[in-house]
Amino acid sequence: xxxxxxxxxxxxxxxxxxxxxxxxEDVAEALREIRLALLDADVALPVVKxxxxxxxxxxSGAEVMDSVTPGQQVIKIVNDSMVEALGGxxxxxxxxxxxxxxxxxLVGLQGSGKTTTAGKLALRLAQKARKKVLLASLxxxxxxxxxxxxxxxxxxxxxxxxxxxxQTPLEIARRALDVGRRxxxxxxxxxxxxxxxxxxxxxxxxxxxRDATSPAETLLVVDAMTGQDAVNTARAFNEALGVSGIVLTxxxxxxxxxxxxxxxxxxxxxxxxxxxGEKLDALEExxxxxxxxxxxGLGDVVGLVEKxxxxxxxxxxxxxxxxxxxxxxxxxxxxxxxNQISKMGSxxxxxxxxxxxxxxxxxxGKANLDSSVLKRQVAIISSMTKTERAKPDILKASRKKRIxxxxxxxxxxxxxxxxxxxxxxxxxxxxxxxxxxxxxxxGMSALMPGRFGGAKH
Amino acid sequence: MALGFLxxxxxxxxxxxQKLSDNLSSVxxxxxxxDAALDALEExxxxxxxxxxxxxRVIAAFRRSRFGRDITDAEIxxxxxxxxxxxxxxxAQPLRLDPARHPHVILVAGVNGTGKTTTIGKFAQMxxxxxxxxxxxxxxxxxxxxxxxxxxWGNRTGAPVIAGPANTDAAGLxxxxxxxxxxxxxxxxxxxxxxxxxxxxxxxxxxxxxxxxxxxxxxxxxxxxxxxxxxxTGQNAIEQVRVFKEMVDVTGLIVTKLDGSARGGIVVAxxxxxxxxxxxxxxxEQAEDLRPFDAxxxxxxxxxx
Numbered sequence: 001x002x003x004x005x006x007x008x009x010x011x012x013x014x015x016x017x018x019x020x021x022x023x024x025e026d027v028a029e030a031l032r033e034i035r036l037a038l039l040d041a042d043v044a045l046p047v048v049k050x051x052x053x054x055x056x057x058x059x060s061g062a063e064v065m066d067s068v069t070p071g072q073q074v075i076k077i078v079n080d081s082m083v084e085a086l087g088g089x090x091x092x093x094x095x096x097x098x099x100x101x102x103x104x105x106l107v108g109l110q111g112s113g114k115t116t117t118a119g120k121l122a123l124r125l126a127q128k129a130r131k132k133v134l135l136a137s138l139x140x141x142x143x144x145x146x147x148x149x150x151x152x153x154x155x156x157x158x159x160x161x162x163x164x165x166x167q168t169p170l171e172i173a174r175r176a177l178d179v180g181r182r183x184x185x186x187x188x189x190x191x192x193x194x195x196x197x198x199x200x201x202x203x204x205x206x207x208x209x210r211d212a213t214s215p216a217e218t219l220l221v222v223d224a225m226t227g228q229d230a231v232n233t234a235r236a237f238n239e240a241l242g243v244s245g246i247v248l249t250x251x252x253x254x255x256x257x258x259x260x261x262x263x264x265x266x267x268x269x270x271x272x273x274x275x276x277g278e279k280l281d282a283l284e285e286x287x288x289x290x291x292x293x294x295x296x297g298l299g300d301v302v303g304l305v306e307k308x309x310x311x312x313x314x315x316x317x318x319x320x321x322x323x324x325x326x327x328x329x330x331x332x333x334x335x336x337x338x339n340q341i342s343k344m345g346s347x348x349x350x351x352x353x354x355x356x357x358x359x360x361x362x363x364x365g366k367a368n369l370d371s372s373v374l375k376r377q378v379a380i381i382s383s384m385t386k387t388e389r390a391k392p393d394i395l396k397a398s399r400k401k402r403i404x405x406x407x408x409x410x411x412x413x414x415x416x417x418x419x420x421x422x423x424x425x426x427x428x429x430x431x432x433x434x435x436x437x438x439x440x441x442x443g444m445s446a447l448m449p450g451r452f453g454g455a456k457h
Numbered sequence: 458m459a460l461g462f463l464x465x466x467x468x469x470x471x472x473x474x475q476k477l478s479d480n481l482s483s484v485x486x487x488x489x490x491x492d493a494a495l496d497a498l499e500e501x502x503x504x505x506x507x508x509x510x511x512x513x514r515v516i517a518a519f520r521r522s523r524f525g526r527d528i529t530d531a532e533i534x535x536x537x538x539x540x541x542x543x544x545x546x547x548x549a550q551p552l553r554l555d556p557a558r559h560p561h562v563i564l565v566a567g568v569n570g571t572g573k574t575t576t577i578g579k580f581a582q583m584x585x586x587x588x589x590x591x592x593x594x595x596x597x598x599x600x601x602x603x604x605x606x607x608x609x610w611g612n613r614t615g616a617p618v619i620a621g622p623a624n625t626d627a628a629g630l631x632x633x634x635x636x637x638x639x640x641x642x643x644x645x646x647x648x649x650x651x652x653x654x655x656x657x658x659x660x661x662x663x664x665x666x667x668x669x670x671x672x673x674x675x676x677x678x679x680x681x682x683x684x685x686x687x688x689x690t691g692q693n694a695i696e697q698v699r700v701f702k703e704m705v706d707v708t709g710l711i712v713t714k715l716d717g718s719a720r721g722g723i724v725v726a727x728x729x730x731x732x733x734x735x736x737x738x739x740x741x742e743q744a745e746d747l748r749p750f751d752a753x754x755x756x757x758x759x760x761x762x
Binding site (some may be wrong): 258 | 500570571606694716
């Protein structure tokens with residue numbers, strides 16, 4: 001799929017390095033690569049142009065020209081500029097500085113995830129901020145939308161405004177605030193119908209809701225998979241309503257999320273939350289650094305660690321880590337590890353989260369190394385005796401034949417597994433030698449024997 | 458009637474293509490088609506979600522035939538529309554029901570929020586209007602009130618809706634629904650499914666299970682597997698189609714929300730990559746807002762004619 005931008009830039013600069021000098025033209029070629037990467041990541045064209053102009057200015061300095069690693073220099077500049085453009089380090093909290101009940105208005109296109117976000121936001125404010133929250137759906141357009149919010153409210157353990165059939169959105173909004181005042185709520189979350197930015201009637205309607213409620217926050221809910229249209233949507237909603245913050249949904253998908261940059265650039269409003277799942281607690285604060293690496297295809301190590309933490313059995317992982325540290329790692333451990341990895345999803349999605357692994361991801365893709373391969377490997381190990389698992393060296397032809405028959409595989413596959421295991425044991429030894437500091441300094445590539453020999457077979 | 462239909466479709470597409478046509482007219486009104494003009498055209502295509510590679514290919518073909526000529530705005534639009542329509546023509550195929558099947562089983566899948574349930578409601582309306590008997594299956598047993606949403610569509614169209622309690626196994630529900638639809642000799646069984654991101658393998662396996670279970674009754678089912686795509690989706694649509702096609706053998710696409718400011722240029726990229734038919738486009742939330750996909754109308758709409 002996407003070649004990693006860093007791979008591309010490095011090879012671009014490698015070509016120039018042969019000549020011994022690097023000039024403005026070389027930087028221009030690198031910028032072209034960056035432009036393509038951003039467009040492939042769905043950053044909107046006008047936003048890409050501005051961004052490239054800024055990077056060009058910073059990349060034309062002597063710092064890059066004289067550097068021995070101009071590729072890395074440019075990547076650093078691009079990454080820094082991206083983080084900056086996404087709002088700099090740190091998350092911007094919700095603005096709740098208003099007279100209670102504080103209205104929060106959620107707006108966006110159809111299907112962007114407003115109602116689910118409303119439920120998540122309510123849960124978060126009720127649990128983490130200990131606020132008394134009322135949920136109200138003003139969606140009289142989509143069939144059963146008000147039911148949906150009511151059900152989500154029940155799940156979140158938060159009250160929702162009773163549904164009165166036939167009321168207009170404006171009437172519902174007024175009623176919600178009335179109830180909010182009378183029953184002393186801290187926050188009233190107003191979920192609205194999805195609307196197209198060019199639908200004048202519906203845009204006027206949400207404007208009248210805003211005027212009647214003066215929300216402390218008007219949050220634009222945007223799907224992370226959005227393409228170039230992000231610009232039009234952001235501009236239209238911002239001009240009509242004045243967007244105070246953005247919520248980026250479906251970050252658990254594999255879209256690069258360029259819409260985040262477009263939205264931020266067009267509205268100037270901070271991205272306040274990201275949604276990454278259908279469970280009500282899957283709403284997170286926005287981390288510009290992480291989304292920046294994702295847009296640039298530079299990997300998302302933090303995301304990987306979190307994903308691992310989420311799915312791995314903590315105790316088992318610790319026991320395994322302790323064994324590795326002692327340099328004792330047998331096939332039984334390998335089997336446990338394979339099981340844990342297969343729980344995390346497809347290998348290529350995991351590898352895609354590692355920085356500088358673009359090529360490896362391609363190889364994996366070509367080798368069709370999928371969860372099914374993991375399963376076969378587990379089956380092979382399961383067909384071994386305990387002694388064989390502890391001492392793989394005793395595995396000779398006849399044992400291998402038995403294992404292959406037992407696991408429904410072939411002797412070649414058994415051999416391949418043993419080779420993989422050897423590679424990994426090798427890696428363990430290197431890791432021990434390097435120690436923690438070495439790993440930080442050299443990155444994952446320090447662990448790879450050559451070009452990750454195991455994946456090529 | 459045909460005329461009225463075309464103008465309605467054009468009306469739906471027009472707003473969505475306003476921006477592209479603005480772009481085009483601002484850059485190429487009566488001038489020599491030179492590098493700068495071609496670059497600007499390419500950018501206009503990229504800004505409508507064709508993607509960098511497809512935009513470059515379209516422009517390269519364009520360059521070969523017309524570079525250096527004095528060319529008017531109208532000529533450019535015509536030629537570009539023809540170029541794009543040629544790519545789209547093979548995939549513009551209406552959904553054909555097999556009259557021998559009772560029912561013809563249609564599985565409707567897609568990521569969250571693309572408009573699966575709305576699309577099913579529109580299809581039900583259309584077929585009921587043609588005197589056919591569709592049956593709807595509320596297979597989205599996960600999202601809150603998804604069943605209620607489909608039930609409202611059932612009431613509107615008079616199509617029976619088969620539903621189970623919340624969090625029922627969707628495959629079991631589909632199996633029971635097929636049994637009933639066969640007994641009633643319904644014409645079409647439309648199975649709604651929960652929205653799922655293509656990169657969640659467990660959820661994709663669930664979808665495969667629905668198919669497996671359906672085949673226990675009718676080895677040829679489902680007869681159509683429709684993937685509903687949101688026109689505002691960017692380049693990730695390619696990955697969506699790839700994975701859904703691999704996992705559940707998608708037979709055709711429905712492109713929704715084409716009445717917005719998004720231009721759905723990704724359809725061109727999808728046509729080149731997968732050649733899957735596009736059966737219909739959605740241009741609004743009402744029952745009649747489902748239209749056949751017409752390559753020339755779409756292409757001409759895309760360049761603003």
